[in-house]
Amino acid sequence: MNSNLSSLAHNVQTRLLGLLQLLGGTFLTFVEATGQFAFFTLRAISHVFRPPLYFRQISRQFVDIGYYCLPVVGLTTLFSGMVLALQSYTGFSRYAGGAESAIANVVVISITRELGPVMAGLMVAGRIGASIAAELGTMRVTEQVDALTTLSTHPVKYLIVPRILAGVLMLPLLVAVGDVIGVFGGFLISVYRLDFNAANYIDQTWKFLETIDVVSGLVKASVFGFVVTLMGCYFGFNSKGGAQGVGAATTNAVVSSSILILILNYFLTGLFFGAK
Amino acid sequence: MAIETKIQLKDVHKAFGRKKVLNGVFLSVEKGQSLVVIGGSGTGKSVMIKCVLGIIESDSGSIQIDGEETRGAIGKKRDAFLNKFGMLFQGSALFDSLPVWKNVAFKLIQAKHLPAKEAKDVAVETLAQVGLAPDVADLFPAELSGGMQKRVALARAIAAKPEIIFFDEPTTGLDPIMADVINELIVKCVKNLGATTISITHDMASARKIADRVAMIHEGKIIWHGRKDEIDHSGNPYVEQFIHGRGEGPIKMQIKRD
Numbered sequence: 001m002n003s004n005l006s007s008l009a010h011n012v013q014t015r016l017l018g019l020l021q022l023l024g025g026t027f028l029t030f031v032e033a034t035g036q037f038a039f040f041t042l043r044a045i046s047h048v049f050r051p052p053l054y055f056r057q058i059s060r061q062f063v064d065i066g067y068y069c070l071p072v073v074g075l076t077t078l079f080s081g082m083v084l085a086l087q088s089y090t091g092f093s094r095y096a097g098g099a100e101s102a103i104a105n106v107v108v109i110s111i112t113r114e115l116g117p118v119m120a121g122l123m124v125a126g127r128i129g130a131s132i133a134a135e136l137g138t139m140r141v142t143e144q145v146d147a148l149t150t151l152s153t154h155p156v157k158y159l160i161v162p163r164i165l166a167g168v169l170m171l172p173l174l175v176a177v178g179d180v181i182g183v184f185g186g187f188l189i190s191v192y193r194l195d196f197n198a199a200n201y202i203d204q205t206w207k208f209l210e211t212i213d214v215v216s217g218l219v220k221a222s223v224f225g226f227v228v229t230l231m232g233c234y235f236g237f238n239s240k241g242g243a244q245g246v247g248a249a250t251t252n253a254v255v256s257s258s259i260l261i262l263i264l265n266y267f268l269t270g271l272f273f274g275a276k
Numbered sequence: 277m278a279i280e281t282k283i284q285l286k287d288v289h290k291a292f293g294r295k296k297v298l299n300g301v302f303l304s305v306e307k308g309q310s311l312v313v314i315g316g317s318g319t320g321k322s323v324m325i326k327c328v329l330g331i332i333e334s335d336s337g338s339i340q341i342d343g344e345e346t347r348g349a350i351g352k353k354r355d356a357f358l359n360k361f362g363m364l365f366q367g368s369a370l371f372d373s374l375p376v377w378k379n380v381a382f383k384l385i386q387a388k389h390l391p392a393k394e395a396k397d398v399a400v401e402t403l404a405q406v407g408l409a410p411d412v413a414d415l416f417p418a419e420l421s422g423g424m425q426k427r428v429a430l431a432r433a434i435a436a437k438p439e440i441i442f443f444d445e446p447t448t449g450l451d452p453i454m455a456d457v458i459n460e461l462i463v464k465c466v467k468n469l470g471a472t473t474i475s476i477t478h479d480m481a482s483a484r485k486i487a488d489r490v491a492m493i494h495e496g497k498i499i500w501h502g503r504k505d506e507i508d509h510s511g512n513p514y515v516e517q518f519i520h521g522r523g524e525g526p527i528k529m530q531i532k533r534d
Contacts, residue, residue: 054386146326146329149358150329150331152436153382
């Protein structure tokens with residue numbers, strides 16, 4: 001009886017210890033990963049401001065993000081604007097009058113403040129974030145990153161700085177174009193499907209739009225561009241162990257940057273509009 | 277003429293987590309000498325040369341190139357020291373987004389800022405040295421066979437005329453004839469440049485061909501060091517087992533990585 005109890009106590013003790021060990025281990029890994037990520041981020045940023053810059057690489061990345069992402073971003077914002085107009089019409093038509101001006105208002109504000117930057121950010125995360133992680137990951141596991149070092153070329157400057165610069169500077173540009181296309185999508189539906197007056201719609205759009213709507217959207221875009229390219233570079237640059245490692249890096253880059261975009265979007269919105 | 281020590285490692289340690297990979301490595305290479313480091317897989321050969329290059333940071337000890345400490349060197353000092361190096365990687369590690377000639381001339385264009393036309397001339401010349409025709413210059417690495425990729429990688433390693441060259445398993449993955457061709461090229465190119473070299477390999481035929489001196493690494497330590505012709509009567513049971521490729525002996529193969 002007694003020995004049974006003591007063995008039970010011993011059993012419970014070892015399990016508890018095991019649990020504590022697991023918790024502690026997980027916590028330590030988390031802290032280590034956070035520190036590693038913070039260090040990587042600071043290192044990448046510091047190299048942006050130290051010459052030499054590789055302009056050929058930078059221009060290549062600019063074209064990759066700014067130009068080749070245009071179709072995807074244009075299509076998503078176009079249909080977002082169209083859906084917005086359609087949905088708000090079914091909603092607002094329940095109230096007497098005002099549907100026409102309300103729709104123009106809803107479309108332009110939603111697109112410039114929210115849908116433009118978030119949609120573009122998520123699309124670029126899928127397109128550019130994934131390709132950065134896969135490309136850098138493959139370069140890492142085939143020792144091409146090490147080869148850069150032996151060829152007197154700093155891997156962070158050559159591979160990471162151009163990509164982050166392109167993300168930060170090109171995404172606002174994409175979003176600016178996307179904003180216009182999105183508003184145009186709303187306009188198309190309003191005029192051709194809902195039979196609103198075209199001049200009136202444009203007039204309403206201009207009347208409601210404020211500078212802060214567009215500026216906040218472009219600042220968001222810049223932050224999202226940073227997040228997407230940074231995550232792609234971080235996971236690609238630190239990938240390990242062949243094809244599987246590269247696959248994992250790509251998934252991690254896309255998932256983490258998508259989640260971060262949605263979280264940061266909330267806080268940035270709070271920062272711009274929360275005080276009112 | 278006094279013998280000049282080009283590369284010197286003293287008591288270099290490196291551990292990854294709990295696993296000690298380098299456990300006090302002492303090694304010195306004289307100027308113009310070709311040292312081959314032999315040892316089984318996972319004994320720390322690659323880690324050792326990556327520590328010298330600073331691609332992996334060693335935990336303690338001293339690494340000197342031309343009498344100058346290079347551990348922890350940063351900025352201009354590190355640039356100057358990296359400029360002395362060339363390296364041939366195990367998997368060639370060619371940049372697949374660039375054509376062959378831009379690979380070969382990479383250092384000349386990026387670090388020494390040679391104009392493109394001159395750089396291409398040097399690239400074609402260097403390709404000729406490794407037995408490749410000028411029309412290879414415009415192909416992409418993916419279009420080449422493994423042996424040709426290795427030649428391009430060798431051309432890239434020697435194009436900027438480095439003082440020190442590292443060869444990481446130069447013959448792995450090649451057929452015996454191509455392996456011998458690469459060995460010949462290494463010997464020829466190194467002689468032309470007068471470079472100091474460290475090669476790591478487990479291919480004894482390659483070691484015998486390119487070495488002046490041989491060192492054997494086991495469990496993160498250099499356990500034997502001698503002239504090439506001494507290797508067959510080293511009296512060291514580890515070396516004996518390795519060069520004859522016996523399963524039985526003092527070296528126990530690790531099945532699992534830990």
